Amino acid sequence: MNAVQYDKKLRLQLFIILCCSAIFVNIFGDYFTRFLLSEIIILSLFAMSLDFLAGRGGMISLGHAMFLGIGAYSTAILFINFNIDPFLCSLLAVVIGLIIGYLIGFIIVKTDGIFFIMITLALGEMFHSWAYTNDFLGGSDGISGILRPKLLGMDLNEPLFFSYYLLILLILVYAFLAAVTDSPLGRNLDAIRQNSGRVLSLGGSVKLYKSASFGISAAIASLAGSLYAQLNGFVSPEISHWTVSGEGLIMIIVGGIGSLSGAILGAVVVHIIQHEFSKLVDWWMLLMGGGFILVVLFLKEGLWGLILKFKNYIIENK
Amino acid sequence: SKAENLKIGMLLPYSGAVAIIGEEITNALELAFEEVNYEISGRKLEIIRADTEYKPNIALKKARELIFSKKVDILAGTVSSSVALAVRDLVVSTKTPFIVANAGANQITRKKCSKYIIRVSFSNYQINAPMGPWLANYGIKTAFLLSANYAAGKEQMSAFKSTFEASGGKIVGEEYTPHRKTKDFGPYLGRIKSSGADAVYVFYAGGEAINFIKQAHSFGLADVMKITGAGWTTSPLFIPAQKKAALGFIGILNYVPSIETKENLEFQRAYKEKFGRIASEFAVQGYDTGKMIVEALKSLSGDTSNKELLAEELSKVSIIGPRGPLTIDPKTNNVIQNMYIFEVVNSANGPVLKILDKIEAVKDPGTGCSL
Amino acid sequence: MIISLQNISKSFGANNVLKNISIAIDKKECVGIIGPNGAGKSTLFKIISGSLFQDGGSIIFNDANIDKLSIEKRSRLGISQSFQSNSLFNEMTVKENIMVACSQSFKVGWELFKSLDKRTNIITKSYEIAEEVGLTEYLDFRSDNLSYGLQRQLEVGLAIANNPSLLLLDEPTAGMSNEETKNIVKMVKKLSTYYTTIIVEHDMDVIYSLAKKIYVLDSGDLIFDGTPNEVKNSKLVQERYIGIKQ
């Protein structure tokens, strides 16, 4: 699987544009737009975690929604059953995601390609089934009554504040992932994706690098899950269904795998289009499907590729 | 000045595998609105459809949009219980009257009840509980329970189990199959057959209902025991596909198409004329939802400015619908309605549901609810 | 003595590829291994580097038994190899290829934050290596756009980027034009003053000018060893490997 070439500057530029438009929407939007914005930011976090995993490490996870679920359920349980402060819940969710992700990663990273896809799918589905039938986790009905944190005297149950809070988290995660992407670990992941045998023979611990990045990615997904639970006030097993992972993958492919900002753009575009199409007609899936096919046929590197082309065009005509 | 439209937000699955139920409910609701030409006291009735995709998180988003952006006056719908529970806190905190048109989770009108939530469909307990004593009386001494492994399935089974055991029956085994993932009941049918029970009591819907009935037939299950259960298993939506395999099934439900009241005959005629098929129990729930909305709005002369009043008015409505007289239980806001016990029998037009018994004015006990 | 192979044997099914091979190599020696195709030379390399495990015998590296060590552990001890068929990072430029390789020997491969492009020590080292293998002009070419010969040069470059104490070169000059072959020979000559090198080659001129000692393998047997001159004059080697021109 090819990741797009990195163009650090463009990546940052795009990210800044996206953040600015988010602030704009937040200021001028109504209650629902703010909610939608929050949801999109959370999805962007999830998409970035997948993008890092697939784009850098070449690990395509079709069970990554499991970590959304882990984050969301641990937040719910810590809050409802143990009465822990919501902000702390999110932090703990990240730690739990990191640890579980690393451990799982350690076992499964020796598989590759489709086998990796399938083993993640299997784990994800097992988690989903477990949540679906487990009474402690609320079974198919899930758990409700989850509240958002109060930070620095601000009640994040107010949508305006919550979306700013999410935006700050998005910036932090972006900065973190961008740094990791360019770091030796990031480059080694690139190298592993292209030729893992050679990295081994150069003395790189392929297994360690891969499971570490799986853990990192899981932690971010888990954060997204925790935030999603707080956004909605409830969590249900659907959050960890494999189709959610599938939609995440769609977002990053549409955006352009491996470009981070592209993943966010993909999340924004896919989510908004899906939302709008589904209001328009009952057969919106048909439209979406057609859209995906067009992207594959005409946008080789997704929207990111399009932007790259646009940039080159501008440079050439200068 | 021109009066604003009365907006009814429909929170239903319109895409994917369960879209048929969303369709049925909406169709019939439109029928009810057509009877008043979409107009109440000079205000137009407007239906805004929102596709939940059968997913709680999507539904919650759509509900937010309906409430905050579309500013609907009343929210109606939800097929799935988890969807209803997901939007529960939202409608209560925004004081939006919410008419539950299908979702049957008991808690909606028990622990999680609210004066803004009015259920015109049923509670899972309400449907299945009367079947316990009835079957015991019918001569069934032992039963095997089978349903899909999710909250609704388990609630229905436990409702039946509690009353059946209280009437002296015995459950000899129970099995919960992966929800919406079971295509082949072969592995279960073998066990059920060899359990020696007098009857199997099942609840399935959709493709699972069709497959279960057909496969039970092909394995000759009816030769050794009675096949009984919650009536959706042989809903008019599925009978055309189940065909003869459904014959002999004894079920219980809040509605069967063969009820011979003038309300029902008229309703079935109108539905068939417009949509070309027999209306299912889902359609009836949609129709009654529409009727209740119309009645409540009429008595308020179309004034929806006070949501609390609107919710109160909705819970006071009592109508005679296709399934018989309906009133809302003031203790729980759950509907009080008749239950019909039927058997699938053959007729010139293929299998039909023949009513064996009618149990009147069934309520949900509503434990734990305080409005 | 840096490495000693003791009674190494290996078979794939019924095919005995290596039969009781024992070789000991001194520090900073340059050793050649030759032999007909399929003799087991690459297999021997794979066993030394750890990508295959022997069926019998043991390997002593720097006085320690490394039989059980994985490929990456051996690499970290200083055993580095270039492969017979190119094994590069295809989507990366020449420079990035070498930098990733260097990041291992600098032991920063797992570091999370500071960008690799900002580590001057690694960059300097990469330029040195590029120069050694004659790829300075091609630093910004994607490695899959290089011609085969240039890719061979990079292949060797990756092997030496790992800062090895034992360098295994599997046919480093195959497919290279005379000019590039000369460069590689020059380079290996220089390298072998500070590394121990084992070379497998079919180009006898290369072997003769580099190796102090040559081992000859044939169908898994060590049939001969000696200095280049002894090899040149050996009837056996002539017959089994070099062939006689009519």
Add this chain to the structure above:
Amino acid sequence: MFITEILNALQFSMTLFLLSVGLTIVFGLMKIVNLAHGTLYMLGAYIGLSIWTFSDSFWLAFVFAPIATAILGALLYKVLFKFIQRVDPMRQVLLTFGLIYIGLDSVRLIWGSMSHSITTPELFSNPINIFGETYPTYRLFVILVGITVLLILYFVLEKTKMGAMVRASVDDHETSQMLGINTEKILFYTFSLGCGLAGLAGVTVAPIVGVEAGMDMEVLVLTLIVVVVGGPGSLKGALIGSLLIGFVDTFGKVFFPELALITIYAAMALILIFKPGGMYSRL
């Protein structure tokens, strides 16, 4: 009861085999990640349904539905898959995901959202008595279809040059062309065959499991599991994988019904942890 369960497991295995063999050819041999395989299965069932409704003959449906899906596959190949042959698998995933979406809605638009079923053909309408247990004859027929397909494919792929030529075309299309193989044509026919097999599976099991929108996704996952467990591209792998998953699932449901949801996933995860390339990988 035991015999019934074994027959059930065998029947389920053969259904899985019918489904996965088409996918394993397309995926293992052609390296196309065709997630729309389940959609073709669903279309096979729906087209079968229509033929059966109009002609009242199951056998017409049984013959023509696979042909129709094969033709559909051929069209898809010409307009879409041809262009994504050698691209990055993720883009193939996206494209085929698009097809899944389109398939789902098209089916709803054409056939409505009701669940349907095909009545078992007259010939097999009565159960048969095997060692004192009644067993539906149609299920025996499904087993028979599976075995027949297995034998035919075994002959075509392993005993003739065809199989090797397909693998060669995928392995290195340039070299294959230099050996005079028209790789484009070979891949075209292979793909159509794979799609036809999906359709065959759909129409064959329709009398048992019914016809409804959404049936594609359920089998897709199952099929992928079989292919991966068996090892992509291998006929033997598809067979062993189907038997394994079929038996594990059936007996899992009998002995550990509470775990029914996860038995096959757990089985797959375990197999992949110990055999990261599946049981009989070609690769």
Add this chain to the structure above:
Amino acid sequence: MTTPVLEVKDLNTHYGKSHILQGINLTINRGNCLALLGRNGAGKTTTLRSIVNLTKPSSGTIKYFGKNLLNQPSYKIPSYGITLVPENRGILKTLTLEENLKIVSNKNDKDNWNIEKVLEIFPSLKSKYYNNCFDLSGGEQQMLSLARALMLNPKLILLDEPSQGLAPKIVLQIEKVLHKLLADNLSILLVEQNLKLAISLASHVSVIGKGITRWEGEKLDFVKNVDKHKEWISV
């Protein structure tokens, strides 16, 4: 004068935007071997690939017995009697050695090459006959690749570095086989870094540098003035 087997004029090829071949000219006559020499990256492989249209040339003419080859689909080219033995050897690794040979469709004439005959000249392939090909040693791969090409009974073989990675003894053997083929009136376009081998086989030499034909002529001329070509090949 007889028509040449292959005549290439002013061949130009691009990889994306980079102009790799900028004017290649070559002629091969029946039963002759033309050695194509040049440095790494000069464009030799690209020339061979352009002739069989694996890389699409952007302009120029390619005539095979006077017949235009430009824009012919690659898979048809072997049926005209041309085949390419690529530098990476093109072993089909998921196939067994037997399958690698058997997928070549050949007419089973007595005089033609068939499996028995190729195994005779490459006996070391016999012991690997039923093996999968990914673990063949380098030399074995090269022999298989050549054997497979012969099975097509070509009139013209394009050989990309056939001696690469082969033991000297095998190289001698291959040299012998190629000489015999030449004697049987087969024509060869040979790209080779092993100058000795190239000169032993070739009757003509063509030197390319940076994608342009720099010199073309008889072998003897080339050998006499080797120093003249220093800029484009090293000796």
